[in-house]
Amino acid sequence: MEFKLEAHRIVSISLGKIYNSRVQRGGIKLHKNLLVSLVLRSARQVYLSDPCLGGPGAGGPPQPPPAQQQQHQLPGEPAPGWGDPLPRDSSMEQDPEPAGAAPEPTALPLGLGKLPLEGSPLVTAEAVPEAPRRRVEAAERGGGGGEGAPVEGPPRARHFCCRRLGCSPHGAPRADCGCRPRPDDGLPPPPVCPRKRSASGAGGGPAGCLASGGSPVKKPRRDSEEQPGDQEEMETGNVANLITIFGSSFSGLLRKSPGGGREDEDGEEEEEPQRGPEAAEPGPMYCDKPVLRNLNPWSTAIVAF
Amino acid sequence: MKCSDKTVLGSKSDIISTVEFNHTGELLATGDKGGRVVIFQREQESKNQLHRRGEYNVYSTFQSHEPEFDYLKSLEIEEKINKIRWLPQQNAAYFLLSTNDKTVKLWKVSERDKRPEGYNLKDEDGRIRDPATITTLRVPVLRPMDLMVEATPRRVFANAHTYHINSISVNSDYETYMSADDLRINLWNFEITNQSFNIVDIKPANMEELTEVITAAEFHPLHCNTFVYSSSKGTIRLCDMRASALCDRHTKFFEEPEDPSNRSFFSEIISSISDVKFSHSGRYIMTRDYLTVKVWDLNMENRPIETYQVHDYLRSKLCSLYENDCIFDKFECVWNGSDSVIMTGSYNNFFRMFDRNTKRDVTLEASRENSKPRAILKPRKVCVGGKRRKDEISVDSLDFSKKILHTAWHPSENIIAVAATNNLYIFQDKVN
Numbered sequence: 067m068e069f070k071l072e073a074h075r076i077v078s079i080s081l082g083k084i085y086n087s088r089v090q091r092g093g094i095k096l097h098k099n100l101l102v103s104l105v106l107r108s109a110r111q112v113y114l115s116d117p118c119l120g121g122p123g124a125g126g127p128p129q130p131p132p133a134q135q136q137q138h139q140l141p142g143e144p145a146p147g148w149g150d151p152l153p154r155d156s157s158m159e160q161d162p163e164p165a166g167a168a169p170e171p172t173a174l175p176l177g178l179g180k181l182p183l184e185g186s187p188l189v190t191a192e193a194v195p196e197a198p199r200r201r202v203e204a205a206e207r208g209g210g211g212g213e214g215a216p217v218e219g220p221p222r223a224r225h226f227c228c229r230r231l232g233c234s235p236h237g238a239p240r241a242d243c244g245c246r247p248r249p250d251d252g253l254p255p256p257p258v259c260p261r262k263r264s265a266s267g268a269g270g271g272p273a274g275c276l277a278s279g280g281s282p283v284k285k286p287r288r289d290s291e292e293q294p295g296d297q298e299e300m301e302t303g304n305v306a307n308l309i310t311i312f313g314s315s316f317s318g319l320l321r322k323s324p325g326g327g328r329e330d331e332d333g334e335e336e337e338e339p340q341r342g343p344e345a346a347e348p349g350p351m352y353c354d355k356p357v358l359r360n361l362n363p364w365s366t367a368i369v370a371f
Numbered sequence: 372m373k374c375s376d377k378t379v380l381g382s383k384s385d386i387i388s389t390v391e392f393n394h395t396g397e398l399l400a401t402g403d404k405g406g407r408v409v410i411f412q413r414e415q416e417s418k419n420q421l422h423r424r425g426e427y428n429v430y431s432t433f434q435s436h437e438p439e440f441d442y443l444k445s446l447e448i449e450e451k452i453n454k455i456r457w458l459p460q461q462n463a464a465y466f467l468l469s470t471n472d473k474t475v476k477l478w479k480v481s482e483r484d485k486r487p488e489g490y491n492l493k494d495e496d497g498r499i500r501d502p503a504t505i506t507t508l509r510v511p512v513l514r515p516m517d518l519m520v521e522a523t524p525r526r527v528f529a530n531a532h533t534y535h536i537n538s539i540s541v542n543s544d545y546e547t548y549m550s551a552d553d554l555r556i557n558l559w560n561f562e563i564t565n566q567s568f569n570i571v572d573i574k575p576a577n578m579e580e581l582t583e584v585i586t587a588a589e590f591h592p593l594h595c596n597t598f599v600y601s602s603s604k605g606t607i608r609l610c611d612m613r614a615s616a617l618c619d620r621h622t623k624f625f626e627e628p629e630d631p632s633n634r635s636f637f638s639e640i641i642s643s644i645s646d647v648k649f650s651h652s653g654r655y656i657m658t659r660d661y662l663t664v665k666v667w668d669l670n671m672e673n674r675p676i677e678t679y680q681v682h683d684y685l686r687s688k689l690c691s692l693y694e695n696d697c698i699f700d701k702f703e704c705v706w707n708g709s710d711s712v713i714m715t716g717s718y719n720n721f722f723r724m725f726d727r728n729t730k731r732d733v734t735l736e737a738s739r740e741n742s743k744p745r746a747i748l749k750p751r752k753v754c755v756g757g758k759r760r761k762d763e764i765s766v767d768s769l770d771f772s773k774k775i776l777h778t779a780w781h782p783s784e785n786i787i788a789v790a791a792t793n794n795l796y797i798f799q800d801k802v803n
Contacts, residue, residue: 079693096584
């Protein structure tokens with residue numbers, strides 16, 4: 067339990083650092099962000115493998131947990147998405163999006179009782195973090211003349227709820243998008259980027275999909291955490307939706323200037339168009355402030371939606 | 372080693388970001404966060420005071436780099452000087468390389484103690500004279516003037532690095548040098564600024580597969596074909612440029628197996644090597660990671676021959692150090708002239724020296740309060756737990772904002788330069 071809290075705290079701190087690195091003078095420091103992403107991954111591993119609070123299984127991989135336990139599992143499902151291939155460098159700022167969900171689980175227990183069970187998209191959770199990574203890859207590729215994996219479909223998976231309402235895949239969710247945690251109406255996960263989770267054990271599709279740090283640990287973990295058919299239980303669904311929201315709002319928060327930045331190999335810019343509401347968000351978080359306070363700008367973003 | 376004869380210089384200036392003696396030790400260069408280079412020169416020992424060593428005084432100050440803006444990427448390029456490296460002296464002028472994140476510059480530092488007087492076409496103020504008023508011609512003569520030291524940029528090596536330059540190293544052939552950023556190392560010829568050879572490229576085709584970056588690189592002091600580079604994963608690769616044009620495949624690979632009992636969230640961070648230095652002999656390399664300094668024999672790749680704990684008491688504090696970013700501090704390490712002692716910095720303005728032969732080590736502090744000129748530095752001790760003795764300082768009382776990242780050792784004498792934030796301390800061995 068302690069480890070889980072510690073891991074959680076470390077995840078929050080890491081996110082703060084990644085976020086702050088965007089506003090640092092001199093541009094994103096590749097080395098530091100790489101190290102932070104490694105810590106993030108380690109913390110996430112611990113967080114997910116800790117059986118307290120219903121992680122996907124003590125010690126991680128192989129055994130499929132009993133169905134009952136699955137009910138109470140915390141998002142291992144979002145996990146493959148947001149943490150799994152922690153991108154470094156160019157996609158660095160994307161990390162906070164998926165990992166941004168991580169602090170939520172702490173907040174969740176408080177609101178657990180209020181939230182209905184949601185069977186909502188595991189896939190979305192995964193899609194979200196993959197998407198921005200892809201976008202940045204494309205940005206890099208555009209500038210770098212062919213470096214990086216080809217851009218794939220993921221942007222369309224970015225806002226699952228928005229997709230349902232017909233929001234544009236790239237752009238800001240519509241004002242009436244209503245991307246909030248809400249009872250899932252039982253829609254099946256939409257087909258998303260082929261490289262996503264369906265490739266259980268298949269190495270995750272095209273090479274670019276894995277987007278891993280190259281660690282051999284990644285595949286097994288990914289496989290074990292993929293439970294495509296699982297019923298969500300409330301935390302998962304809630305977090306998945308929050309990840310979706312985070313995904314969209316966070317990138318807007320991070321984005322400093324509209325347009326441009328296509329050739330940024332350091333990944334400081336994104337392709338997404340600037341979003342009005344997020345641009346007005348409060349300034350960067352500070353790592354030394356309590357986690358909850360750090361979350362406030364993000365919660366505000368959610369509310370704004 | 373006892374230290375005395377302390378000199379503190381430049382306390383009002385910016386944070387010092389690099390310190391380097393030249394090859395004779397006569398000059399000491401510092402670079403700072405504001406892009407300035409300050410060069411100190413050692414006084415000639417006067418005959419009157421035989422036992423008093425020459426002190427270092429400011430010789431030249433110039434602005435090496437200015438902040439720049441990359442409009443394409445909307446990035447500001449910091450003017451902070453990351454490294455300075457001297458070239459060996461070949462004539463009356465001194466040459467050094469200084470680099471920020473993106474651009475390396477070759478500076479010529481020369482003295483001028485005469486100036487021409489008696490121009491025909493302009494008067495002494497420099498104003499052009501009306502040719503119609505000139506009735507006679509004269510030959511300008513050189514007259515003595517107050518010594519002036521001027522620094523001029525002779526070469527600018529730009530636009531070769533996408534990532535942040537962390538190291539430069541002059542080849543022993545004195546004709547080429549290398550610059551290393553996070554993912555690539557380029558080889559330059561001093562005479563050619565519009566081209567460089569890429570000799571190492573570890574950028575993966577898919578950036579998402581990136582697992583390590585280059586953290587430091589250095590040429591072998593004697594073999595012009597050999598260099599090493601360290602990585603964020605705690606490994607060192609030695610490359611031979613004769614093997615191929617692109618030295619992606621190393622000749623030797625130095626890595627120590629990780630101790631599983633020390634595993635933590637931060638294992639990867641603390642194993643990242645922040646500095647690598649060849650010994651003067653060229654036989655050993657020294658690496659610095661967050662908690663230790665290691666000496667490696669070039670002939671043995673599987674583990675270092677010596678490991679020194681710099682501040683192991685921080686091992687239990689890694690989480691806090693991660694929070695306040697101290698865990699990312701990049702400490703440098705240096706050899707003394709005879710490769711018998713190594714030195715590196717720590718927190719609370721402490722720096723540590725390890726004698727490789729006697730295996731003794733000492734912790735010293737660079738601070739104004741504790742040392743007066745010609746005082747002998749007192750060894751300091753950090754108390755790890757339990758009862759704290761009178762002169763000890765407890766781990767929790769350490770000031771982590773006072774860090775000594777950059778130090779330098781005179782090439783032949785026991786003189787060290789220690790940069791403590793924005794102060795430079797110079798300590799000399801006590802002469803009896």
